Amino acid sequence: MRSRRSRGIVAGMQTEHTIGVELRGAAKSYRTAGSVVRAVRGIDVSIDRGETVALLGPNGAGKSTTVDMVLGLISPDAGTVSLLGAPPRKTVAAGLVGAMLQTGALIRDVTVRELVAMMAALHPHPLGVNEALDLAGLADIADRRTHKLSGGQAQRVRFAAAVVPDPAILILDEPTVGMDVEARRAFWQSVRAFAARGKTVIFATHYLEEADAYADRAILMSHGRVVADGPTSEIRARVGTRTIRATLPEVDATELAALPGVNAADRRGEAIVLICADSDAAIRALLDTHPDVHGIEIASAGLEDAFIELTADPGDDTSAAAEPQEVLA
Amino acid sequence: MSSLAYTRFELRRTFRSRRLLAFTFGFPLILYFVLAAPNQNEHNFNGSGISIPLYYMVGLVAFGAMTALISSGARIALERTDGWTRQLRITPLKPSAYFRAKVVTGYAIAGATIVVLYASGISLGVSLGAGRWLEMTGLILVALVPFAALGIFLGHVLTADSLGPAVGGLTSLLALVSGTWFPLGSHGFLYDIAQFLPSYWLVRASHVSLGGHAWTAGGWIVVAAWTLVLAVLARYAYLRDTARV
Numbered sequence: 001m002r003s004r005r006s007r008g009i010v011a012g013m014q015t016e017h018t019i020g021v022e023l024r025g026a027a028k029s030y031r032t033a034g035s036v037v038r039a040v041r042g043i044d045v046s047i048d049r050g051e052t053v054a055l056l057g058p059n060g061a062g063k064s065t066t067v068d069m070v071l072g073l074i075s076p077d078a079g080t081v082s083l084l085g086a087p088p089r090k091t092v093a094a095g096l097v098g099a100m101l102q103t104g105a106l107i108r109d110v111t112v113r114e115l116v117a118m119m120a121a122l123h124p125h126p127l128g129v130n131e132a133l134d135l136a137g138l139a140d141i142a143d144r145r146t147h148k149l150s151g152g153q154a155q156r157v158r159f160a161a162a163v164v165p166d167p168a169i170l171i172l173d174e175p176t177v178g179m180d181v182e183a184r185r186a187f188w189q190s191v192r193a194f195a196a197r198g199k200t201v202i203f204a205t206h207y208l209e210e211a212d213a214y215a216d217r218a219i220l221m222s223h224g225r226v227v228a229d230g231p232t233s234e235i236r237a238r239v240g241t242r243t244i245r246a247t248l249p250e251v252d253a254t255e256l257a258a259l260p261g262v263n264a265a266d267r268r269g270e271a272i273v274l275i276c277a278d279s280d281a282a283i284r285a286l287l288d289t290h291p292d293v294h295g296i297e298i299a300s301a302g303l304e305d306a307f308i309e310l311t312a313d314p315g316d317d318t319s320a321a322a323e324p325q326e327v328l329a
Numbered sequence: 330m331s332s333l334a335y336t337r338f339e340l341r342r343t344f345r346s347r348r349l350l351a352f353t354f355g356f357p358l359i360l361y362f363v364l365a366a367p368n369q370n371e372h373n374f375n376g377s378g379i380s381i382p383l384y385y386m387v388g389l390v391a392f393g394a395m396t397a398l399i400s401s402g403a404r405i406a407l408e409r410t411d412g413w414t415r416q417l418r419i420t421p422l423k424p425s426a427y428f429r430a431k432v433v434t435g436y437a438i439a440g441a442t443i444v445v446l447y448a449s450g451i452s453l454g455v456s457l458g459a460g461r462w463l464e465m466t467g468l469i470l471v472a473l474v475p476f477a478a479l480g481i482f483l484g485h486v487l488t489a490d491s492l493g494p495a496v497g498g499l500t501s502l503l504a505l506v507s508g509t510w511f512p513l514g515s516h517g518f519l520y521d522i523a524q525f526l527p528s529y530w531l532v533r534a535s536h537v538s539l540g541g542h543a544w545t546a547g548g549w550i551v552v553a554a555w556t557l558v559l560a561v562l563a564r565y566a567y568l569r570d571t572a573r574v
């Protein structure tokens with residue numbers, strides 16, 4: 001009974017919708033002891049079918065909350081979320097979504113093959129179990145018990161369980177945490193092979209390199225907002241930069257932002273912070289125009305720093321970094 | 330289709346866990362022989378009119394089966410901690426099918442406990458007519474229903490850490506006040522409490538050997554009421570848990 005209805009939804013979703021995932025004004029807050037944490041503050045995102053998109057941001061940016069909303073695990077306080085034009089729970093019930101969550105242990109007392117086969121049996125149009133095992137590189141350890149696996153192997157089992165439904169939309173929440181470099185590369189090859197089948201793939205990560213290498217597009221989140229959304233090359237240009245910090249009172253930040261090589265400028269009391277595309281040009285210009293500048297530091301921006309700088313918008317507090325920790329993992 | 334697959338998966342997984350099986354079957358079995366074997370020929374246990382081998386056979390079936398049903402549901406707490414229930418929520422598997430798998434598994438272990446203890450009882454001279462065996466088994470299976478709901482309730486309010494002590498303590502206490510270890514008679518403080526507990530009626534199933542009905546109407550009402558209350562609580566705990574994250 002259920003499967004017949006599901007197939008109807010599947011057919012409709014497969015043909016009618018070119019948009020894979022859409023969030024409109026989606027917001028979610030959590031109440032924790034006495035305070036309200038605004039994990040996601042109203043985001044608009046539209047992802048076409050077949051796109052591979054990285055959801056990029058430091059810890060606490062709101063990535064996991066966004067992933068949970070997309071999967072229908074939590075409901076937004078405001079706004080809407082749709083997958084293939086339907087509410088997440090409906091799309092999930094139709095078996096069109098696969099996901100690797102950030103969670104602890106795999107269920108015990110089963111073999112890898114049994115776990116993947118069970119996942120296949122729960123879905124209306126799965127891949128072959130062997131195909132999924134091959135795709136995840138698990139053929140050698142298919143008969144091993146799930147609690148006797150290394151961290152990297154366990155992640156691959158999660159991946160196999162996520163792709164065996166043959167989902168139209170695959171969501172990976174920080175999938176390579178705990179993998180070494182070699183395992184990470186092998187893992188992304190598997191993801192790429194799956195994405196090549198015309199699938200929509202969304203992965204959350206805080207590794208800029210992963211977004212750069214494996215996504216067509218990156219959505220940058222910070223403090224619960226989308227602060228940049230575009231081709232990965234553009235994002236990389238924005239965050240793969242250097243910052244100049246110096247003490248320079250009484251100069252307007254907008255004036256500094258206009259200096260050559262400077263993308264953005266911000267004032268923090270007596271100090272200034274310049275985000276630079278070309279820090280060499282910027283420092284020369286800065287010394288020329290403001291000889292009294294002192295206490296100069298030039299640093300290549302770590303991703304987290306870059307996010308903080310990028311998001312220090314004037315409407316917010318002067319320093320985004322001064323805000324309390326925003327999310328629960 | 331999919332719910333059947335999940336039940337099969339759960340059964341296979343559970344019956345493969347040797348530690349779980351050893352404790353589930355081993356514990357009541359050892360207790361049975363320790364308690365009943367030395368008094369094998371006592372035919373009127375504390376004036377109850379029931380022989381010691383039969384009394385303890387049903388008493389330990391009650392204890393073992395009740396523990397099996399409660400633990401099966403309560404293990405949901407572990408799966409919540411591991412994130413497994415979250416993973417299942419992004420599949421087409423319905424929550425009701427997940428709970429059904431837990432209850433069926435609990436009953437399967439309970440059934441195996443019943444078989445093992447019946448065989449042990451027969452080896453100590455328990456002998457009943459076929460109709461009596463059937464009636465007794467039926468009553469036991471009915472009286473286990475509220476414990477299935479209790480297990481699912483506990484699975485949503487306990488944590489992985491509190492699971493062991495909570496389930497162990499609760500089943501021991503219920504066994505004690507329900508007459509698993511000695512007949513409660515028909516008056517007195519313990520009896521007054523016990524008759525309002527479904528576990529008492531579980532133990533009472535041994536009364537089939539006395540002829541007549543083992544349960545009074547009150548027994549059926551108590552079991553039905555607890556089933557209803559615990560099912561409502563389990564549903565509430567589940568909804569509260571999934572709403573949170």
